[in-house]
Amino acid sequence: MEKIEEISGENVYSCYQCGKCSAGCAFSSSMDKTVNQLIHLIQVGQKRKVLDANTQWICASCLTCSVRCPREIDVAALMEAVREYQLREEPEKIKISDIPKEAYDTLPNIAFVSNFRKKTG
Template identity: 80%
Template sequence: MSYGYIKIGSEEKAFIAKVEEISGQNVYSCYQCGKCSAGCAFSYKMDKTVNQFIHLIQLGQKERTLDANTHWICASCFTCTVRCPREIDVAALMEAVREISLRENPEKVRIADLPKESLEKLPNIALVSNFRKKTG
């Protein structure tokens, strides 16, 4: 995927630094091999694949990163973390982006706003997982 010419200035660097601080990972360790995306059971639901998502972080593209659904679809199964040849804890990157998103917009996902029919259909584990994402 090409994003054209992107200047990595102070805002971009601040976003990269924040993701790295929260996750404890070096995003530039990633060499875009795509193994994380290939092993993710939820890739088909993501508008940016896992490695595309990491590429956005490497470029400091905060808005595009937060706008993606990738970190919300992620189920924190750690398959990507286990598969990464660079030993990057990819799941921790997902968690870091969720945290940044929720710090900026704590009301992004409100359980109270979910329709009753969805609450009846959703398995308990999905709700617990959602709460964990929101409070992690």
């Protein structure tokens, strides 16, 4: 999970799990793990659970979590790093052709952008 820290430039171990990131997240009710839960999984090295979560894909990168963090962790950068890490580890996990067209209006655009960025370099 050190790769996530390397990609984001953030120290996940400085998070003390106050939960302000999750409390301020407009999309937390749609996430299977709250933002601080995902950070905890990264801290304890639960790679499979991190990659199986939908949190990083639901994140809209609105920066509310980053602004509210008392430790000044750029949580949005961490979410982007998790997406990037996942696409590197499991490049075929997300195929645009597998996503129903009806979901295009409900999925965060960043999920599509991250996917295509990985595919195109």
